[in-house]
Amino acid sequence: MNPFHRAEQAVLGAVFLDPGQLERVSPWLRPEHFYRPAHQALYASALALRERGHPGSTAAVGAVPVSWVADVVTEAGTRTRGVTASYAHQLVAACPRPEHAVVYGRMVLEGAIHRTVAEHAVRLHQAALADTVRGGTEETLLRADALATVLADLARRWGADPRPVPPPAKGEPAPRATAVVDGDEHSDEEFLLACLTARPDQLNAVVGWLRPGDFVDSGHQQLYRALGALHHRGEPVDQLTVLWEVQRRGALTSGDLDAERVLAVCDPLAVAGSAEHFGEQVLGAALVRTAAESARQIRALAAVAALPAGRLIGHALHALGPLDKIRQRWHTARTGPIPEKAPSTARSSPGRAEAARARSRPRRTSTPAPAAAPVPAVPSRTSRRSPS
Incomplete structure (x- = not known):
């Protein structure tokens, strides 16, 4: 049996045996984090009954009334089909230790993180393919924003900082996916190079945000480098000098x-x-290709079940780095430089702190060093001596 599926059963069994565990897991574990619809309905029903002040939601271990399980099952039946009282007893039997509900909840959340990241990566890749055919960037940018927002929310729930973490270096680089290129991209690149050759002064308008790597054709990359080098040295630009x-x-x-x-x-x-x-x-086509490659890398990372959730989020944010950089240049090309963001002053939520404490060992508190005594001021040699 899948460990994540067994963990979902264990969390629900712990909630039935000890309803007080909801206070520990509900700040960061939501119904949508469960994979099976029946488990989502049962967990959402338990949360709803607790909000309505059900007597069983505050009962101590060993004194939980039978109505607690029965009412949760009845409430879940209004949300989905197939939830029976006999299945609730199976969930109770699947829980090894109710007091370990936080650990079981972490397992459920880790499985949800892998599924959610993979789902949004697939959506980003599909949007990039559609924009390649359509010749736009709007859908790709929307999906990229959605993926970044989801990663930040998952990091908060997991109790980790949403910061990019590069994956460990391997002996051989992973093969890059073949980019989907149509004839329009080659035509735009050739038109651009012809324009720059005819009017080299236009290089001043594009060199600030267009890079050789934005060209899909390697030969066009070499031509753009040659044009930029001639223009930078102040030499004449024409067909022959570019060939030279x-x-x-x-x-x-x-x-x-x-x-x-x-x-x-x-x-x-x-x-x-x-x-x-x-x-x-040319830059818009490069943005879409970069988004497709980032989505492919993130999807491959999410498919590794052995990758911890915190590392998956960090590696996924790192894979979005090239897309963020080219997106800044895209914004500069269209509207000017992006204004710098003010430093965030948001404080961590209690749910994030609880999730972090649940997965971390307590650290030893070191004895603070005594404060250094103030250094007495040394009188200046040039100060005037008293008459005495």
Whole structure:
């Protein structure tokens, strides 16, 4: 049997045997964290009866009335089907120790974190694929915000700080997923390079937020680097000088480019337009590709059942790092730099502190060091001596 499924049974059995355990787990464990609908209904019913002041919700261990279990089952029957009194007795039998309800609740929450992170990663990946076909970024940005919000909420419930944590380095890098690229992306990149070759002064408008890695074609990356280098050194920019710079950088021998392709892409007569417009198209496509890659990494992390919940959240936030960086440049390209956020002054909630205490060992309290005695002031040599 799945350990998470057994943990859900144990939590509910502990609530039936000792209703006071609800006070310990309810601040951070919610009904939606349970996987089975029957378990969600039973836990939500127990919380509802406690809110309405049911006498059994405050009964001591060993003095719990029979009506407590019966009323919880009856209430759960109004929320979902298949909840019977005999199943409630199975839940009681599945609980090894009612006083360990917090640990069982942590197991349930850890399973919910894995499922929730995987679900939102799939949604982000689907939004990125849809925006690739549609040619937009709105749905991708919405799903990315939803995933970041969910990670922050899960970290608070788990009792951890929502900070990025890089995964441990491995011997071989994980293979990158093949990006879904259509012909429009290649066309936008070629139009942009042609515009910059025809009017090199437009580089000043895009170099602040467009990077070579934003181009999906490796040959276009080399051409953008060559254009930027010529412009930075103040040298003339045309088809021939770009070809010369590309050759100096070794791109012609690496197989990414050849002379005919360089001359064809950098033809100033091929297109006339705004480099900023085509640059935004290239950057938007790069944002969507980055979101798809981040979602793929997060989904792979969530599939590892042996990964603790705190590490999963930290690794997932780290995987969103490249998306956050390119998103800042996307905002700069469209509306200007993002204003800096004020430092957060929010205090941790009692539920987060309780969750952290439940999964941590008490630390030894070290004896505070005695305060240092104030150092007496030394009189200055230049001070005037008294007449005496």
